[in-house]
Amino acid sequence: MKRNLLFLVVLLLTFSGSLCFAQTDQKTVKEDFKPASTNQPGKEYPQVNSEGRVRAQISAPEAHKVQLDISAVKYDLVKDENGVWTGDSDRQDEGFHYYQLWVDGAAVPDPRSKYFYGASRWGSGIEIPAKDQEFYALKNVPHGQIVEKLYYSKTNYSIRRCFVYTPPDYETNTLKRYPVLYLQHGGGEDETGWTNQGKTGLIMDNLIADGKAKPFIIVMDNGAWRWPENVPRPKPGERPAPGSWPPKGWADGFTKTLLQDIIPMIDTNFRTLADQQHRAMSGLSMGGMQTKIITLSTPDVFSYVGLFSGGSITVEDVENSPEFKDKVKLLFVSYGSRELDENGETRFGGNPKADIEALKNIGIDSHYYVSPLTAHEWQSWRRSLHEFAQLIFNE
């Protein structure tokens, strides 16, 4: 388990460390740039071309150095006679990426992009059109609702917020009750991630319209945790010593909040099927690690389990949680292909595909999915949700 949990610290450190500088080879750039779909209304920049390059632009007449900072690389922009700086990135993977601009040493959001919460800040994001983007496109199909819900938490004496997706027929079919998926974000993200950059609502609307997924409710809450005060933190830039990270009990707080506050609140306020057989949990990265810990320790609460770039479950894990095998109906594990080496192992060791095969052999309905040509990024997780949603609540 520990090997998988190391992903979290890597994610947390990724954004702060933009290590290299680069200059794109302009000779090879295809001049078919179009405004990004993530731009603010009416804004012409940033743009993306058919190769997946990003062209950024900002007016900064008195500046001496302006850079585009995306996927941990900084690209120099060039100033024209009007003081407008423009420049291109190398090719980006399909899907959604956080980015920022540097203006004379100030790291700032691009004033023309929309903003998303990730890497522990609200900042710019950009969409690189993907070959499979139809599955999360805005279409004229029946749409569900995204509900922002405030509630009082007895476990941490605060008012918390979650977002809840209800399927298209929820408001009109008022006697029907629905299964529920609890869907968690990653480290440095919050409860807004799955609805904004994750496109949860559109993914589900399209799947339901196509008859590929059962209508169900999705709850997206905040799984952020604080470093325990009695545990020393790893120094910046250092990898924590094996076994020292994450600190023991790091998921206890959210486990308690989920079981004692969130699930009862949802079952009171929404027309749920409020039993183990109609309840699923999944999450990305840190949210996948939380899903693993919580579902292994409470197999009487969840029937379906999904880990997206958030570790794996082994036969040994299942043997240490005997009820898991009897009660959990389906297990799903996924990664982006760029998170795996040539042997299918994750960067921290472990082979999730082999884990899944072994679980199948002991009789657990287990599924493994690899998102083609994507890394530890949202396109991997959109695709993972799209796959997982078709597998659950089919009984």
Add this chain to the structure above:
Amino acid sequence: MKRNLLFLVVLLLTFSGSLCFAQTDQKTVKEDFKPASTNQPGKEYPQVNSEGRVRAQISAPEAHKVQLDISAVKYDLVKDENGVWTGDSDRQDEGFHYYQLWVDGAAVPDPRSKYFYGASRWGSGIEIPAKDQEFYALKNVPHGQIVEKLYYSKTNYSIRRCFVYTPPDYETNTLKRYPVLYLQHGGGEDETGWTNQGKTGLIMDNLIADGKAKPFIIVMDNGAWRWPENVPRPKPGERPAPGSWPPKGWADGFTKTLLQDIIPMIDTNFRTLADQQHRAMSGLSMGGMQTKIITLSTPDVFSYVGLFSGGSITVEDVENSPEFKDKVKLLFVSYGSRELDENGETRFGGNPKADIEALKNIGIDSHYYVSPLTAHEWQSWRRSLHEFAQLIFNE
């Protein structure tokens, strides 16, 4: 009517024209600054002191000039030995203000504030604590839900979005039906304004918890309009000639969408009391002007009418719309005190208080409210909603 509609063009031009430069008199500044409530989680800057001054800070080691730009004034920041720039604004009015930073000629959002849509862009906003902030504070009372709803519009062949507030008992009291208020944003804003910077949900939750307002549904849609192609635009910086602005028919598109798409969609998907007696419309600035045009022309649709910094209704207006007097139960007009001169007239002429007195004299239940010491800003409109919400649906 035309005199009132001029507010819109002023609002549209306000943000682009930051005309003056200023340096705060540091000697008088009270050193009791605290992080703004509108900051991103965990961010120490910007800060606000008890005088309402804003202290901005940004790291920009290679920059030569950095400024804070708020309420149409630019304030120079000063660089320290670490390349961190800091500086204060003059006193700001209570409530919410849009702002931005300038780094060597680049106008950028403050990377540490949350972002809001206004002045035709997603950008920084800051909250100056107000003496009456309790009415929109987050409290441990029953909370309603904010629902994001996508729907297909037959009147403009597109998928549109609105936000819907449902009161705290809506999900549990599932046989009850509710009145509906249609609540519109101003020019350069969108359907997110009333829930984000407007604090609609918290204002209503607190009023309902105190028994001061009836529970009702609030629909916040997008009232943006395009300049008609056959009408010349006023030149930048020029005031349009009297009578030439706004172009005739500017509200026709939204009127059609509201009556033919939005209201039927809401009545289908929410448990509304779907008749004139249980329907209200109000809006701020441009949204108030739309409210005036729409409710005067369709008095069989709305019973309660609210104009917040968005013009006034005269006896002449009512005489030209004979059914209005018989059918509309209540009219509410409000302004920020700084929008009025010493005679109570708006900057473009007209005396809304006198208009309201005259309407009372012909038997219309009319109300006039002035928000103390606020301008054409969100604090005026939060207070206006807070007043208006207590007056409607009481029969």
